[in-house]
Amino acid sequence: MTPERALRALAWIARFLSWPFARFDIAGGEALNHEIDGVVIVVDHRSMFDIAAGVIVFARYGRAPRLLVERRYVERSWTGPIARAIGAIPVDRAAGGAAAFDAARAELDRGATILILPEGRLxxxxxxxxxxxxxxxxxTARLAAATGVPVVAAGMLGTDRVWPPEKRWPNLNPFRRRELVTVRxxxxPVPLSGTDRHADTEAIMAAVRAQMRCCQDAATAIERRAA
Structure with missing residues (x-):
């Protein structure tokens, strides 16, 4: 099974398993139209549920994004087989991440989608x-400069209520109201200079925060209608 097929299967499984606990409100994404092949998607990171949510969300856009994950998750006995099956790119921070950069660049050169959580940690x-x-x-800025691919910003709010960062496991109580996850x-794409990685990184994260504000506005409107 190719990583793309494995990712699509994982998206279906994740959507099925999360349905009793999470409801998604998704909008935007014209930048992910099918005329664009290689693309980097960046999103904020507040919960361990972010990875599953990202796979679920971007599958709706016909994308099977390769994920950059910490090497330890690729090497663990229970997460490793899944990570390797979906073609996750291991990041070794202690070694500087050069191998991950080269692997991500190779995937982008062949037209893949890469999903990056630039903060790295919750x-x-x-x-x-x-x-x-x-x-x-x-x-992310260095990858964009090296490959010329577009960087698309996304915001996700509510994943930390599905799986709070201080908890080892997600909230799996089917008798509670499903938590709302808003995605914008x-x-x-984010306008980038391609020459100043620090300024470009600031631009990328500012674009992510702009989408987070859209998520917040949408969540407020949804909850107000439900009241």
Whole structure:
């Protein structure tokens, strides 16, 4: 089975298993139209559910994105077989991530979609600034500069209620109301200079936060209608 087929199967399984606990509201994404092959999608990272949510969401756009994940998840006995089957790209931070960069570049050169969570680690926002993002790697900007592929920003809010970052397991109570996960995807790629990776990284994360604000507005409107 190819990684693309494995990812599509995983998306179906994840959607089926998460249905009792999560409901999705998804909009935008004109930038992911089928005329574009290689693309990097970037999204905020607040929950371990983000990976499953990303696979579910982008499958609706006909995308089977390769995931960049920490090497330990590729090597573990229970997550490793799944990670390898879907063609996950292991990131070894201790070694500088050069191998992951080269692997991601090769996938983009052949027209694949790559899903990146630039913060790398779960970000727990300050209640005073709920739409903040954590420190981001410049890897996405460097990949875009090296390959010329577009970078599309997305925001996801609500995944941390499905699987709170402080908990080992997600909230699997089917008798509770399903948690709302709002997803907004930009309709155009992030404008990048291609020469200043730090400025481009700032532009990427600003675009992610803009989509997060759209998620927040949508969630507020949905909850108001339901009240």
């Amino acid at each position: 970000h727990r926002p300050d209640p005073a600034d709920p739409l903040s993002t954590g420190p981001a790697s410049t890897g 995807i930009a309709d155009a």
